[in-house]
Structure formats: C-alpha cells, structure tokens
Amino acid sequence: MQNPTTKSGKAPSADPLARFKEVQREGWAHFAPLEAITTPPAAELVRRASPRAGQRVLDVACGTGVVAVTAARLGARVTGLDLTPELLERARENAQIAGVEIEWHQGDVEQLPFADGTYDMVLSQFGHIFAPRPDVAIAEMLRVLKPGGTIAFSSWPPELCIGRLFALIGRYLPPPPPGVVPPHLWGDPNVVRERLGNAVKDLRFDRATMRVPALSLQHNRTAMEKTAGPILKLVESLTATDPARLETYRREFEATIADYFEDNVLRQDYLLTRATKT
Numbered sequence: 001m002q003n004p005t006t007k008s009g010k011a012p013s014a015d016p017l018a019r020f021k022e023v024q025r026e027g028w029a030h031f032a033p034l035e036a037i038t039t040p041p042a043a044e045l046v047r048r049a050s051p052r053a054g055q056r057v058l059d060v061a062c063g064t065g066v067v068a069v070t071a072a073r074l075g076a077r078v079t080g081l082d083l084t085p086e087l088l089e090r091a092r093e094n095a096q097i098a099g100v101e102i103e104w105h106q107g108d109v110e111q112l113p114f115a116d117g118t119y120d121m122v123l124s125q126f127g128h129i130f131a132p133r134p135d136v137a138i139a140e141m142l143r144v145l146k147p148g149g150t151i152a153f154s155s156w157p158p159e160l161c162i163g164r165l166f167a168l169i170g171r172y173l174p175p176p177p178p179g180v181v182p183p184h185l186w187g188d189p190n191v192v193r194e195r196l197g198n199a200v201k202d203l204r205f206d207r208a209t210m211r212v213p214a215l216s217l218q219h220n221r222t223a224m225e226k227t228a229g230p231i232l233k234l235v236e237s238l239t240a241t242d243p244a245r246l247e248t249y250r251r252e253f254e255a256t257i258a259d260y261f262e263d264n265v266l267r268q269d270y271l272l273t274r275a276t277k278t
C-alpha cells in the first residue's frame, strides 16, 4: 500500500519504505473495534500453537493484543509488538482487564528489538503479512526464535474473500515502492513454503473461518472503511482526489464480498501455518 497523505503533522519521510510504514501506521490507528471479530481466530491460532505455561511467546503485529492476551491467559510469558501506538494503548487495557502481565513494544517486524533465540514461540495473526518486505520480516521472526521453537501465523488466501479484496485495493492504489509485495501472497502455501525454506521443519497448513456479522453488504463496507488500515487510507485518498472512482471501487467491493455473504454473516476463510525452527 502506498498513499499520498500523512496526518502526523511531521514532514513525511523521504525514504519510500519508511513513508510506506508511516502511512500504514496511520491507517491501522482505528482498528480497535475489529478486535471483536479477530478475538475468536486468536484462540484458534493459540490453540494450534499450544504454548505452555512459562514459555516465552512473541506476538508480532499484535494490534490490540488478542493473541498475546489469549496466550498469557494460558500462563505463557508474552511480549507483544506492533507498529501502531493507538492499538498498543488498547492492548495494555485488554491485558489489564484480563489480569495478565504482558511486555508491550512499539516497533517494526522488519527490525525486531530482541536478541537472537529469545522466544520459544513467535505468533502473528493477520499481522506480519503487512510488512512490505516478506523476506526481511520472516528472517527477523525466525532470528528471535530459539532452534526447536514454534512459528505460527494466520494469513489470507489470494483466491478467497480478503485476498480478493487486497487485490482489488491494490488496483486502486498507486504502485507501491519497488520490491514491496502484496500481503495476500502469505496466504498461498507454496509461497509460504518457499519463504520459510529450510529454516523450518514439520511445516503444517490448516484452514479456518472468521465469521463477520453484517447487516448488509454496505454495512460491512462502511465498517471496513472506518477501521481496516489499507481500506481507510484508500477511501481517504479517493475521496480527496477522485469521487467517481471511489464509487466504482465501492461497487466492486460490494460485488466481491457478496460471494461470501449469507445469513447476515460474511465468511472469511484463512490459512494457518505452523512450523518448527530447525
């Protein structure tokens, strides 16, 4: 995702990748209401990864801490890291409400502030996939994991609902900086296998479904425009520059999600990856 505007008040970064991340951070600042729908899949990811009490677990791109808090409730010693301070604020509240201790860091998955081999488990739910350079992100996640430790993450298949929406959004945005690849490639098992390479063994894929309540296609579209980072930034940009194109985009969005909408629920199937570091 690349966007022409920044609201930080600071001069935009001259480095295209740093600028890309600034815009991402702004977009994700309003994601907190969606924790209601990412909470059940967090339990799914944690259950499949099975952290034990006392193990050190890192939740990468933790957002409001849904995975981190779930793992901490099992007795794991959890660290959560995210790019977006507004979400970490909510994550702190969530941990306090749950009565668990978690260490929170604002940071970038492409440059994790932890020593090699610190964690028994590195998890990410729909999170590290947004790092612009997948090779850098996965190298960092594996670096901070102990040999024999578990890496597990959830991602969106390109051919299904959210993956198709990423492709749609990509068609309406200006081209990203060179080398930046779309997040939904993390939803293709062949791509995941290649990216993890021989750094892991016992690679395993599963599928699960996130069910999103919605009163209409427009209801879901409107909610996403207020909360989902890349969509929020796209709509902000088209509202300012090309309202007619915005309407075309909105029609395409609704047509895409119509394929997955039934009984007031939008069905969002996703891929779960789990592997052991060699």
Ligand SMILES: C[S@@+](CC[C@H](N)C(=O)[O-])C[C@H]1O[C@@H](n2cnc3c(N)ncnc32)[C@H](O)[C@@H]1O
Residues within 6 Å of the ligand: 021, 024, 025, 028, 031, 034, 035, 038, 042, 060, 061, 062, 063, 064, 065, 066, 067, 081, 082, 083, 084, 087, 107, 108, 109, 110, 124, 125, 126, 127, 128, 130, 131, 132
């Ligand atoms: C779809 S949200 C998922 C949040 C949370 N894991 C959940 O399941 O609710 C994507 C998250 O990725 C974070 N993010 C995006 N790029 C990042 C980066 N380079 N480093 C760390 N976090 C990043 C965003 O701030 C946001 O919290």
